[in-house]
Amino acid sequence: MRGNPDSPFTSGFTCPKIKGHIKRLQHAERIQQPLLRVKGTWQRVTWDTALDLCAEKIQALRSEPKSILQIKSEGAKGVLKAATALFFSILGTSRTKGSLCDAAGFMAYIYDFGSRKNNDINDLNNAAGIVNWGKDFSRSSIHTAAIIRKACRNGTRMLTISPGGDGNDTLSKERIRLRPGTDRFLAAAVIKLQAENRCISPAILKHTKRPQKFLNMVSGFRLEDLIRACEVSPADLEKLWRWYRQDSPVATFVGTGLQRYRFGGENTRFINALALLSGNIGIAGGGSYFHLHSYRNVNLAWTADPQRKSRRSFAISAIGEEILAAHDPPIKMIWVNGINVVNQAPDSHRIARAFDSVEFKVVVDAFMNDTAQRADLILPSTLMLEQEDIIGSYMHEYVQHVCPVLDPPAEARNDMWILSEIGKRLDPPIMLPDTETCLRNSLEKHGLQVSLEQLRQQGCARADRPAVAYADLTFDHRDGKYRFPATLHAEPAADPQYPLQLLTLVRRNAIHSQILPEDQKQLPRAWVAPDNPVLPGIDRSRDVYLVSPLGRLKITLQTMSGLHPGVVLYRRGDWMNQGGGINQLICSGITDLGSGAPFYDQHVRLENGDR
16 A cells, blocks of 8 residues: 555655554454354354344433443544544433543643644744654654655754654754653743743733743742753753754644653643743744644534533543442443553553443454453444545644545444444434535535535645644634743652653554554563663563553563663553553553543563562
8 A cells, every 4th residue: 555646745655554554454353243242252143133232231221321431532533433422422421531642732732822723734844943842753643754854854953852762863863861751841941041041032921921920930940950850961951942042943843752641731831831932933934733633624513412411521541440430320331432442541450340340341343452352242343444434634734535445344334334223223213414414514614615525536625724823923812812831840759669660652563552463472572771770680581570559561671772761661552462561550540631641650660570
């Protein structure tokens, strides 16, 4: 499979993750018929039997719909996948809130700017410098990396700030290594230097709310304390100050990793404040880049219940304990689509126990992953390239048509078909709109001037968005002013029994847990720096384990240069039923903003097994 050379963003090439997806489509272990658990074993059943059973269970709980929980996420993208929310909102079921991906960072932008906007991604070509706070362009958004590479050939420079473990060396000739999760202290230190050297324009401050209160708060910290907190040298602090002071315009890229901490929202907000106060917001070549809402250029208003029933919401980042604690009513049925939640959310074993406590669980998926194994009924789903859909992007402004190019397995069905068929069996029935209506409704969006027929023919259409976000420094709060964070929190102290910070970073060849079983046969690998202080105490010729308060996981330990010495790195996504599943070691929690998951706050230790 090749990228479309006429695509304005992908420009004729695909990422390695797509190659893995193609293998999944016709894989021998793909689930191809509905499977029902009967006395501990899986039995094939017909679709009519499966749908009748689902309808029977839902009908029995119709009088207390909050006892049904839908768990959905973005493992499968498209407006027809999002439309599953309509069925459950009409029922009035419980649902999840927050995100395992980018919730803290996304809400930080809402708090700061009043909305989530980027400069156009191709505006990076106008940047003199790009300061990359932690994004790994070798494993995530390689099409953005291609834009950056072109900009660098024309004279743009890039500086990367991270704890290491990224693959940015070919793009970024300069880097600053910092203690993970402490980006806010480094950004605050640069802001303090800006203020002390009178480098902040009063014209910018006029567009902000209570700027002096913020600057007074920052001035109350000593520079030496700020750089000690993030473990950055005075020379590196000076380097970053020079980048934001001299290399105008400077584009700021905020990686999702730095917001996967308890104070992830705060990390993001201080970086945004630095970008603004250095004069790099609202100008070509500047801006602060983060995930856009991938559905922002389509209309999903029609997926909401017109009656706006009261619904109960559970934090996805603590979903196991929330299910177990639920009462009045307790959860009696779970419906899962678009997420391998047992594997992908923190505290996997607790989630598994929570699933075991629920009477009936339906999982819509294509493989027997860690979540499907906990189901009572598995419904085989179609996958991308097997059904028509419309998708947006978290990085650019194009809405794209997904054309079905391969036939799905004979009994695989898409989510909308499944729920439509169940809805017809209910009394009173829930009648969902047909696929064509859903697709047309989704294109009824201000700024998107394309019909479904045109989109099918063209393949994509760009929403009418300005190339420069906040060009006049008018922000999207009601008063038009930018907001600063009120506090700079200290970093929580770590338990000395667990001296290493666990970073479960993205893979190059797979989207999260969408990994084939044969690609997980080796022992999971973890990496530490050659100068990691615990390394001399570990005998790598014996069994090695990662250990947290929740348990331990057997690994192969390797070294990686450039990593922060207090870090152990693990590439996330492998399954517990294949010997991996790192989230079984990660305690649940909630970030300061957005009900996100503070994955990277987890501390662990390394130890040898018994002889």
